[in-house]
Amino acid sequence: MADTPRVLPSQVLRAVQGKDGEHTYTEEELARLRAQILEERSKRRAEAATNPPTVIVDNLNIIYRIHGAGTGRGSATGALSRIISRRTAPTLKEVHAVRGITFVARRGESIGLIGRNGSGKSTTLAAIAGLLPPEKGGGVYTDGQPSLLGINAALMPDLTGERNVIVGCLAMGMSKAEANERYQGIVDFSRIEDTNPHAMSLPMKAYSSGMAARLRFAIAASREQDVLMIDEALATGDAKFQAQSEQRIRELRESAGTVFVVSHSMAAIRDTCDRAIWIEAGRILMDGDVDEVADSYEQWSKQG
């Protein structure tokens, strides 16, 4: 894990494109690095292509049904008049968030989901985690239990960081001894005590969003998960932690898990993922090599 500070793929790409003013590499070095990165990536992708699948998303359709949209919803009198006049479910709005998505994810793959806000990325992840029931005629099938890390602030806000770690480990099915054993590793990884040595004895609601995100990621990543999904969970961490957690994602990928990352930072996607899926309006637009998909997405975003 503690190898020489490695050059991240996104940095090399920026340098090659001449967007990054400050770097100490010569043209040849850059070309070599870029070629090496591409070669490694295509090798990993070729390997992964023959691995057994961990997630099969088969014609997934998700429809949100939202009650109470429309007139008179806010006021007590409105609610009362609705009850009296017996108009049940005054306005049931349907939002077809995911429209027939199909893809297969295999062991050792790390897949970035990109797309605009509201395009259905997070909904897709929630469906993979089994939190949203799919419509008939399709489904999500997984190997093992997927874990979803979202952007919400704390796991158990009124418990101390220390308790959150132990109880979180127990919830993931570790034994008491195992949880105690892993405790220090998790705390060290989260680096929470770097800034405040007493942080672990504070309730988690006292944490900044970045600290909470770090601790949550450290807990969830402490165990080899079959499928780990990260929904913007790293966006609040500082640069140092982001680099470190991206390293951890690569490790998880190498230990034959499958990692999904939702992020609006194309650099983060390029650094952690080999494959990217671009989702727009609930449909897959592109699915392929991360550079190819991210380039197209960036270009499309700039078109305005």
Next chain:
Amino acid sequence: MSETAVIVLEELPPPPIDPEYADLGGISMVAKYGLKQSGKRPPVLDYARLLWQRRHFITGYATAKNRSLYSNARLGQLWQLLTPILNVAVYYFVFGILFTQSKGVPHFLLFLVIGVFLFNFLQTSMINGSRSISDQLVLIRALHFPRACLPMSSTIIQLQQLGFSMLMVIAVALGLGQWPTAKWLLVIPALILMSVFCTGVGMIVARMGSVLTDTAQLLPFLSRTWMYLCGVMYSLASVANKASVPHWVQLVLYYDPPALFITVVRNCMIKTPGASSYKTAADYNSALEAMHQPGAAWLWLIIWAAAAGIGGFVYFWKAEEQYGRG
């Protein structure tokens, strides 16, 4: 740099399909690799086994939660004891001094304390149970564990509180000169049965609360009504034994689960003084009636505990895949 052509979404080629998926189709590929539908609930016995594997989580979560309960208060954990003491003081002031319910009830303070604490156990199990799922959505979404862990540990938290309350009960009993007898030991199985009952009820309201958020608003009223029907602070006989009350209403009042648990525990701990210590025979009679324990009480406790425990468990399990929706 690379491409300069304008990207038109409609003109993008369709995304490539996994060759194996194209070959086999979704269903047979799923079968080939033995994948499972995500979030599908396991059969009920497997679910129970999973739950047993997570027993350390259930107790660990309950203990941690209990410790944090009073972390905002200056006096901290002292409130675990102060809360029951103050509760008793208030009820004694209202029902022992302001109103004269204490007439004709043996050792009214002990009578009251047992009723208040046992009912409080059920009440808080219900109220916290109804929030146990909806308050922990983040945890539910982030980590995978059988969701029944949450209502179960919320009942265990209340059980830990009941432990402190029972210390108060013992203190009151000793203060009133009631010395421990072998019969006191029967309180333990009664409380175990009651815990099973409360866990079952907690799981029922947890499922209701996860779907219908109004449950948490409604429950305090329901449970308070229930409390006044259970003879917590008065002798049930003074209501049930009136001539105008039909027999079936009498049975319902006496065999109502919380009333029955309370009656049985009272009979284990309170010894009615002999007839000579009462001024009139009527007084003695009303004292005996206040302690009246209906027939086959223990059998009914077991029936209630089993019905609520198993029924609540199955009812909760049936919606297992829906708890993450919020």
